[in-house]
Amino acid sequence: MAKNVKNKDNGPFSWFFRAIHGRLLSSDVFVHNWGKILCVMIMLLVFITNRYNCQTRMETIQSLTRQLEVVKTERIRERSRYMSRTRETGMQELVDSMHLNLHIQERPPFQIKY
Numbered sequence: 001m002a003k004n005v006k007n008k009d010n011g012p013f014s015w016f017f018r019a020i021h022g023r024l025l026s027s028d029v030f031v032h033n034w035g036k037i038l039c040v041m042i043m044l045l046v047f048i049t050n051r052y053n054c055q056t057r058m059e060t061i062q063s064l065t066r067q068l069e070v071v072k073t074e075r076i077r078e079r080s081r082y083m084s085r086t087r088e089t090g091m092q093e094l095v096d097s098m099h100l101n102l103h104i105q106e107r108p109p110f111q112i113k114y
Helices: 014-020 027-032 034-097
Strands: none
């Protein structure tokens, strides 16, 4: 009669039943392989830390890239303003040297609506 009883350890899901009952990983596995397990855990922690640092640095780079674009745009705007003022000053000096009695308008021109 004992031969007719199915043994769960020999079935296709024997590893599943052993895992449920705690027989798949016994304490002997940890005792004999503690160095390897510790090494794997340290490598896993280093990987997670490295990935986090990489992501935060990438976010910082993206932020700095956006700021650089803004600063470049402001630089171009200021340079064009400076160049126009330099030309304007040069023209004003030329007009003054010719005694044409012309001046720069204080108010911009406007359209008359009719």
